[in-house]
Amino acid sequence: MATTAATSAGIASEAPRSDFGRVLAQRERRFAAALLAPAFLALLATTTFPLLFLVYTSAFRLDLAMPFTNGFVGFENYQVLLSDERFWTSLLVSLVYTGSTVALQVIIGLALALLVMDMKRGQGWFRVIAILPVVLSPAVVGMIWRTFMLAPEFGIVDFLAINAGLGSKNWLGDPTLAMVSVIAIHTWQWTPFAFMVLLASLASLPEDIYEAARLDRASAWQRFRRITLPLLRPAIVMVIIMRTMVALTAFAAIFTVTGGGPGTATEILNLYAYRKSFTELSIGYGAALAVALLIVTIIISGILFALRRAK
Amino acid sequence: MTAKRLRAIALLAISMVFLLAWAFPIIWSVLNSLKTDSDVLAYPPKLVFSPTLEAYRDVLFGSGSILPNLLSSAIISVGTTIVTMLMAVPAAYALARLRFRGKKFAGFYVLATQMLPPVGIIIPYFLVLRNIGWIDTYQGIILIYLSFSLPFAIWLLVSYFEDIPFEMEEAAYLDGASRLKTLWRIIIPQVRGGIAVTVVFVFLNAWNEFLFAVVLSGNTVRPVTVAMFNFVSVEQTLWAKLAAVSVLAMLPVVVLGVVAQKHIVKGLTVGAVKGGGRR
Numbered sequence: 001m002a003t004t005a006a007t008s009a010g011i012a013s014e015a016p017r018s019d020f021g022r023v024l025a026q027r028e029r030r031f032a033a034a035l036l037a038p039a040f041l042a043l044l045a046t047t048t049f050p051l052l053f054l055v056y057t058s059a060f061r062l063d064l065a066m067p068f069t070n071g072f073v074g075f076e077n078y079q080v081l082l083s084d085e086r087f088w089t090s091l092l093v094s095l096v097y098t099g100s101t102v103a104l105q106v107i108i109g110l111a112l113a114l115l116v117m118d119m120k121r122g123q124g125w126f127r128v129i130a131i132l133p134v135v136l137s138p139a140v141v142g143m144i145w146r147t148f149m150l151a152p153e154f155g156i157v158d159f160l161a162i163n164a165g166l167g168s169k170n171w172l173g174d175p176t177l178a179m180v181s182v183i184a185i186h187t188w189q190w191t192p193f194a195f196m197v198l199l200a201s202l203a204s205l206p207e208d209i210y211e212a213a214r215l216d217r218a219s220a221w222q223r224f225r226r227i228t229l230p231l232l233r234p235a236i237v238m239v240i241i242m243r244t245m246v247a248l249t250a251f252a253a254i255f256t257v258t259g260g261g262p263g264t265a266t267e268i269l270n271l272y273a274y275r276k277s278f279t280e281l282s283i284g285y286g287a288a289l290a291v292a293l294l295i296v297t298i299i300i301s302g303i304l305f306a307l308r309r310a311k
Numbered sequence: 312m313t314a315k316r317l318r319a320i321a322l323l324a325i326s327m328v329f330l331l332a333w334a335f336p337i338i339w340s341v342l343n344s345l346k347t348d349s350d351v352l353a354y355p356p357k358l359v360f361s362p363t364l365e366a367y368r369d370v371l372f373g374s375g376s377i378l379p380n381l382l383s384s385a386i387i388s389v390g391t392t393i394v395t396m397l398m399a400v401p402a403a404y405a406l407a408r409l410r411f412r413g414k415k416f417a418g419f420y421v422l423a424t425q426m427l428p429p430v431g432i433i434i435p436y437f438l439v440l441r442n443i444g445w446i447d448t449y450q451g452i453i454l455i456y457l458s459f460s461l462p463f464a465i466w467l468l469v470s471y472f473e474d475i476p477f478e479m480e481e482a483a484y485l486d487g488a489s490r491l492k493t494l495w496r497i498i499i500p501q502v503r504g505g506i507a508v509t510v511v512f513v514f515l516n517a518w519n520e521f522l523f524a525v526v527l528s529g530n531t532v533r534p535v536t537v538a539m540f541n542f543v544s545v546e547q548t549l550w551a552k553l554a555a556v557s558v559l560a561m562l563p564v565v566v567l568g569v570v571a572q573k574h575i576v577k578g579l580t581v582g583a584v585k586g587g588g589r590r
Contacts, residue, residue: 291431
């Protein structure tokens with residue numbers, strides 16, 4: 001960034017005090033404003049305005065099914081929210097879902113990246129196959145898992161479970177298994193992301209440190225613990241931050257696979273806000289839930305960024 | 312030999328398991344899409360069968376054809392890509408190259424917009440679009456897609472703009488070319504590759520989007536990700552057809568993903584290096 005500013009200023013700064021320099025700098029500003037205007041107007045209209053309108057909406061009772069009860073209610077939606085058991089359950093489900101999927105993605109992704117890094121042949125296969133899940137629509141992924149993989153006495157996972165002597169399970173009908181299933185599906189789709197990013201950063205690590213460590217007779221574990229892990233830390237933290245943000249607002253896969261059910265077993269906060277607004281048509285309260293989700297997102301990313309800055 | 316050899320074999324086996332785990336659901340959908348319904352339902356699952364294109368014929372040309380939905384997906388994705396690129400290329404150039412007050416804040420703002428949960432955007436947008444009658448219209452859905460495609464495209468393009476040498480621009484200025492001319496004639500050709508990669512990712516994300524689509528779709532605008540629900544209902548699931556639709560929905564993004572293979576890590580992590588962001 002610093003070099004960018006310095007060099008692009010190069011033309012103007014040759015004569016910073018002259019009128020000529022000032023005119024050039026002013027022209028540059030105007031040109032920049034003209035180039036930025038369309039994108040920033042669009043961003044204001046599609047992100048900032050909705051945010052303000054969302055907060056405004058959350059102060060109303062806005063029930064499309066019962067319009068005669070609508071009106072301004074101030075903080076009432078938030079008061080209801082704090083004593084709403086379904087809200088707290090969905091928050092817990094969100095945290096469990098996010099925590100477990102992110103942890104699984106990073107651990108499996110890192111392990112695989114280390115494994116593939118040592119492979120002399122076949123790395124290319126991993127690079128190509130790993131792309132497949134991450135480019136797919138989570139809605140399509142959810143649909144495939146719900147039917148061809150998990151349907152009782154039909155899906156492949158159930159087939160494997162039966163043959164392993166576990167018997168046929170109701171993968172999406174049992175509350176615990178449904179939660180395990182949606183976590184597994186998200187992990188299946190996004191572990192390749194962690195794998196690809198970590199493999200790329202592994203490949204960029206300097207070779208000579210490892211040579212030195214080998215000469216010092218450091219064991220494989222010591223090399224991993226003392227060299228690889230510290231050097232990979234920025235990449236790992238970045239993966240954690242990005243995946244956490246996505247997992248918190250995961251929607252399509254869960255919606256397709258369980259719809260939040262059975263009951264509210266897999267209803268993350270994001271899905272609860274959606275269901276409240278668009279299934280139960282209670283939009284004011286749904287908006288309050290969405291604001292709560294935003295606050296949770298900000299708090300969690302604040303913690304993660306502090307973690308990133310900490311040494 | 313043994314310990315080392317055994318370890319190598321074990322590692323190979325583990326990696327094969329993971330490769331299979333990732334590829335299998337996709338391969339299995341493709342196989343099922345080539346079966347008759349009775350073959351799909353066969354138990355134990357059939358790996359060997361006589362393939363047929365019947366399911367594809369039915370979903371494409373039968374009653375309730377999904378051709379209009381594929382077209383709908385294409386219009387949304389292409390429209391979003393065009394509008395996004397027209398706005399993102401100039402903005403990214405300004406952020407990467409020009410000097411102006413508030414530049415840092417502008418960059419931060421673009422990143423921060425991505426913090427908003429999509430459900431928090433769709434609730435107010437639904438209310439607004441309902442009021443102006445834009446539910447189930449292409450302009451309505453493309454407009455809201457800008458909320459995630461623009462920040463992404465701007466940051467990805469900034470990273471490409473930053474890679475080109477400054478000498479080229481300076482030489483052009485000294486030759487007396489205007490700023491706009493320099494941008495159009497000198498800079499844009501330099502970042503053709505970056506623009507192509509950005510187009511791929513914007514298209515891909517628009518094609519895959521689901522939450523906004525499910526809320527805003529209707530009889531006119533109904534992308535394939537939403538329409539595939541027609542094939543699963545409480546009464547019956549049309550297995551082979553569902554598989555065929557899934558494969559058709561996957562096809563464009565898989566092709567694009569493999570084509571853009573080398574750039575995918577950059578595309579997936581853009582913005583993160585600068586301090587935040589997500590896919």
